[in-house]
Amino acid sequence: MAETGFFRGEGGHIWEMDLPLGEAHAKREKEGALVRVNEDGSPFTESAEEPxxxxxxxxxxxxxxxxxxxxxxxxxxxxxxxxxxxxxxxxxxxxxxxxxxxx
Known part of the structure; x- marks a missing residue:
């Protein structure tokens, strides 16, 4: 099963996307148009166990x-x-x- 991540777009909608992101989506993330978040929309963290x-x-x-x-x-x-x-x-x-x- 492919790893996925959740991303908030400019309109506020949260999208589930396959990781790693494709070139176009990676560019949009770098520009700030896509922001990785948790499934519930809260700020993304790598792991709950990490500080x-x-x-x-x-x-x-x-x-x-x-x-x-x-x-x-x-x-x-x-x-x-x-x-x-x-x-x-x-x-x-x-x-x-x-x-x-x-x-």
């Missing part, structure tokens, strides 16, 4: 530019005070809109 605390970093992230990855924008949003799970659930476009002006 869900983000790794502690001591270096402040640099402000990303508009061409930066979603992960860089999530780190910047968290640095600006956002909840990591909430920031990860946002699309790249929304992250840029909300946090591009933040210093």
């Amino acid at each position: 869900t605390e983000p790794a502690v970093t001591h270096e402040s992230p640099k402000k990303p530019n508009k061409a930066s990855s979603k992960a860089e924008w999530v780190d910047w949003a968290v640095h600006q005070g956002a909840d990591r799970d909430e920031a990860e659930s946002l699309t790249l476009a929304v992250l840029i809109e909300r946090y591009h002006g933040a210093e």
Whole structure:
């Protein structure tokens, strides 16, 4: 049986998709248009047994530019005070809109 994952699309609908994602869906995930979630829509975690605390970093992230990855924008949003799970659930476009002006 193929491994599957659940992904929330831009309209909020949750889709079950085969893993690994195909090229087009992987690109949409990288862009933030698809966000991996649990079946119930809660933020995705690899395993319930793994700690869900983000790794502690001591270096402040640099402000990303508009061409930066979603992960860089999530780190910047968290640095600006956002909840990591909430920031990860946002699309790249929304992250840029909300946090591009933040210093």
